[in-house]
Amino acid sequence: MNNDKYKILKVLIENPDLNQRKISKLTNFSLGKVNNLLGKLNEEKYIFLDYKLALNGKKYINLHHPKQATILAAGYGLRMVPINTEEPKGLLEVHGEPLIERIIKQLHEVSITDIKIVVGFMKEHYEYLIDEYNVDLIANPYYSTRNNIYSLYLAKDRLANGYIIPCDIWFEDNPFSTLEDPSWYLFSDRLTDHSHWQVSKNAKVKYTKEPGNRMIGIAYLNQEDAEVLTDHLDEMIKAKKYDSFWEDALADKKQFLISGRIIPNSEHAEINSYEELMELDSHSDHLKTEAIQIIEETLKVDKTKVHNIHTLKKGMTNRSFSFECKDKRYIMRIPGEGTDKLIDRKEEYDVYQQIKDEPYTENILYLDPTNGYKLSEFLENTRNSDANDWNDVTKCMKLLRRFHHENYQVNHKFDIWKQINFYESLRDAPSVYKDFMITKENVVKLKPFIQDNIKQWSLCHIDANADNFLIDKKGKIYLIDWEYAGMQDPDLDIAMYAIYAGYNREQFDRLIDIYYQNDCDELTRYKIYAYAAVGGLLWSNWCEYKQSLGLDFGAYSIAQYRYAKEYSKLVLNYLEKKNA
Incomplete structure (x- = not known):
C-alpha cells in the first residue's frame, strides 16, 4: 500500500464517523485527492462506501499492528544532575506519574504488551515494573562506558514490527498507534544546530548543513528495515563504536534509512535536565532533592531561582554541578558512589575550618561533615x-x-x-x-x-x-x-x-x-x-x-x-x- 492510501486508512481507523472534509483536514490532502483515494480503497476492498473496514482492511490491520516495544533506560542521564543522584531519569515524575509508566500505559492503550526495558544505572529501581506491568528487563552491564547504541544492540532480535522509545520522553497525546506500515523516525518541527537531518513534505529525511529538525528518539521499524538496522548495529559494535548513539545506525553516509515523521514541538517534552522538568512540572516531587534543598536554605532562595545548571566533568570521587543564582555562579558537590568508605567528612570539615581564611582556596558556603555535600562559590575566570x-x-x-x-x-x-x-x-x-x-x-x-x-x-x-x-x-x-x-x-x-x-x-x-x-x-x-x-x-x-x-x-x-x-x-x- 502506498503512503497516501495508508494515511487515509490510518485516519479512518483512529477517528470513526468522519466525512471527507474532516479527512482532508487531518491528512492535509485536498478534497479531490481524498475522494480519489477513498475510491481506490473501496475498489481494493479495504473499506466499504460508508468508510467502515472491509475484509482486506481488517487483514491489513492484523498484519500491520505493532507487536512489541523496546524502551531504552540504561544511561546515567548526567544532565539530570542533581536529580539523578536519587532516581534514574525514566522514573522522574511529571504530574505525579513516572515518565516510563506513562509510556507503558500509552503502549497498552494500543494493545502493545510485549515490552522490554533496557536498564543499567540504578537498574534495581525499575524492578517493580515487572510485577506492575508485566514487562521484562534487559540489563546493560556497560551502561557507564558505552552509549545507547549498545543498549539497542542488546535488544536487536526484537526490533521488527516494534517501537524503539527513550525513557525520558513525555507526550501529551499518545504517539503510538494500532496501525503502522512504513518505518519512521520521529522529529520535532523545531530546528536545532544539534541535528543535521531535515524532513521534507514527502517524509524523506535529507542531510543538511543547516540546522535540522530536532530528533526525538522514537522510531517504528517494519521487518525489512529492522533487518537492515540490525546489520548496522552488528557492524558498529564489531568495530567498537561504543560512543555512538543508536540513531547513528540509521544513517548510511549522508542517507537516512527510513522516513521521518514530524510533530509540533509543543506536543512533547524531552526531560534531559532539571530545568526542563521544572518547566514541565514545577511541583514535581523530584525537584525536591537534597542538593536543591541545601541550596535553597543556604542562599535563602526558592528553587525557581536556580538555573543554568551544568554538570561538571565527572570527578574520580564526586559528582558536581555548577549553577547560577542571582547573577552569581556556584558549585554543588555531591559525593560519589562509595565515597563514604574512602573519605572521613568530619576530617575534611576540620581541614576547611583551618584554612577557610586563606586567599588561595575556595569560599565554602556549606559543608556537611556527615555526608559530604559541599556548596562553594564558583571561582570565575579560572583554568x-x-x-x-x-x-x-x-x-x-x-x-x-x-x-x-x-x-x-x-x-x-x-x-x-x-x-x-x-x-x-x-x-x-x-x-x-x-x-x-x-x-x-x-x-x-x-x-x-x-x-x-x-x-x-x-x-x-x-x-x-x-x-x-x-x-x-x-x-x-x-x-x-x-x-x-x-x-x-x-x-x-x-x-x-x-x-x-x-x-x-x-x-x-x-x-x-x-x-x-x-x-x-x-x-x-x-x-x-x-x-x-x-x-x-x-x-x-x-x-x-x-x-x-x-x-x-x-x-x-x-x-x-x-x-x-x-x-x-x-x-x-x-x-x-x-x-x-
Missing part, C-alpha cells in the same frame, strides 16, 4: 593548571611551598600505609596484577627509609595534582578540593603532583628542583621517589576498588601501578648501593 607548562608548575610549587611553611596542624593524619591496605581490602578480590604481592613487598620495604628521613610533619593536601590548582586571568592561583588532606610529610605532596601528572624521571627531578629551589639533598630526593612508589600503590589499589564499582580510569590506573613498581626498585637499588 586548571597545566602540568606540562613549567610556568604553571612553578606557580603551583610556590603555592604548595607557602602552604607547607604555614605548618597547619589538625587532629588527624593521612596514614598512607593504612590506606593502602584499606583500599586493598575494599576491592574484596585478588589484584588484577600478577606480580602485585612482589610489588607491594618492595614498596613496604621503603617504610623505614621514609620514616627515618621525615623532617616536617604538618597538614598536607595529599591530592595536590595539577587539576586542583586553578589560575585566574591575573595569574592568581588557588588550591581546591581538600577532602584527602591530613597530617603528613610535605614531600608526599610533591610526589603526588608528579605521579598524577605522569612525569618521567627527568620531569620529576625538575619538579623537585622547582619546589626546593635547586637545594634538595640526595636523601630527600630519593625519599620523594619512594613516596612516588607508595603513592602509586595507594592510587592503584584505589583504582582497583573503584573499578569494582563499574568505574574505569583507563591508562591512569596502569600508570600508578608502574610508579609503584619502578620507583620502589629504583629506591631499593639506591639504598643497597648506599649501604654496601
Whole structure:
C-alpha cells in the first residue's frame, strides 16, 4: 500500500464517523485527492462506501499492528544532575506519574504488551515494573562506558514490527498507534544546530548543513528495515563504536534509512535536565532533592531561582554541578558512589575550618561533615593548571611551598600505609596484577627509609595534582578540593603532583628542583621517589576498588601501578648501593 492510501486508512481507523472534509483536514490532502483515494480503497476492498473496514482492511490491520516495544533506560542521564543522584531519569515524575509508566500505559492503550526495558544505572529501581506491568528487563552491564547504541544492540532480535522509545520522553497525546506500515523516525518541527537531518513534505529525511529538525528518539521499524538496522548495529559494535548513539545506525553516509515523521514541538517534552522538568512540572516531587534543598536554605532562595545548571566533568570521587543564582555562579558537590568508605567528612570539615581564611582556596558556603555535600562559590575566570607548562608548575610549587611553611596542624593524619591496605581490602578480590604481592613487598620495604628521613610533619593536601590548582586571568592561583588532606610529610605532596601528572624521571627531578629551589639533598630526593612508589600503590589499589564499582580510569590506573613498581626498585637499588 502506498503512503497516501495508508494515511487515509490510518485516519479512518483512529477517528470513526468522519466525512471527507474532516479527512482532508487531518491528512492535509485536498478534497479531490481524498475522494480519489477513498475510491481506490473501496475498489481494493479495504473499506466499504460508508468508510467502515472491509475484509482486506481488517487483514491489513492484523498484519500491520505493532507487536512489541523496546524502551531504552540504561544511561546515567548526567544532565539530570542533581536529580539523578536519587532516581534514574525514566522514573522522574511529571504530574505525579513516572515518565516510563506513562509510556507503558500509552503502549497498552494500543494493545502493545510485549515490552522490554533496557536498564543499567540504578537498574534495581525499575524492578517493580515487572510485577506492575508485566514487562521484562534487559540489563546493560556497560551502561557507564558505552552509549545507547549498545543498549539497542542488546535488544536487536526484537526490533521488527516494534517501537524503539527513550525513557525520558513525555507526550501529551499518545504517539503510538494500532496501525503502522512504513518505518519512521520521529522529529520535532523545531530546528536545532544539534541535528543535521531535515524532513521534507514527502517524509524523506535529507542531510543538511543547516540546522535540522530536532530528533526525538522514537522510531517504528517494519521487518525489512529492522533487518537492515540490525546489520548496522552488528557492524558498529564489531568495530567498537561504543560512543555512538543508536540513531547513528540509521544513517548510511549522508542517507537516512527510513522516513521521518514530524510533530509540533509543543506536543512533547524531552526531560534531559532539571530545568526542563521544572518547566514541565514545577511541583514535581523530584525537584525536591537534597542538593536543591541545601541550596535553597543556604542562599535563602526558592528553587525557581536556580538555573543554568551544568554538570561538571565527572570527578574520580564526586559528582558536581555548577549553577547560577542571582547573577552569581556556584558549585554543588555531591559525593560519589562509595565515597563514604574512602573519605572521613568530619576530617575534611576540620581541614576547611583551618584554612577557610586563606586567599588561595575556595569560599565554602556549606559543608556537611556527615555526608559530604559541599556548596562553594564558583571561582570565575579560572583554568586548571597545566602540568606540562613549567610556568604553571612553578606557580603551583610556590603555592604548595607557602602552604607547607604555614605548618597547619589538625587532629588527624593521612596514614598512607593504612590506606593502602584499606583500599586493598575494599576491592574484596585478588589484584588484577600478577606480580602485585612482589610489588607491594618492595614498596613496604621503603617504610623505614621514609620514616627515618621525615623532617616536617604538618597538614598536607595529599591530592595536590595539577587539576586542583586553578589560575585566574591575573595569574592568581588557588588550591581546591581538600577532602584527602591530613597530617603528613610535605614531600608526599610533591610526589603526588608528579605521579598524577605522569612525569618521567627527568620531569620529576625538575619538579623537585622547582619546589626546593635547586637545594634538595640526595636523601630527600630519593625519599620523594619512594613516596612516588607508595603513592602509586595507594592510587592503584584505589583504582582497583573503584573499578569494582563499574568505574574505569583507563591508562591512569596502569600508570600508578608502574610508579609503584619502578620507583620502589629504583629506591631499593639506591639504598643497597648506599649501604654496601
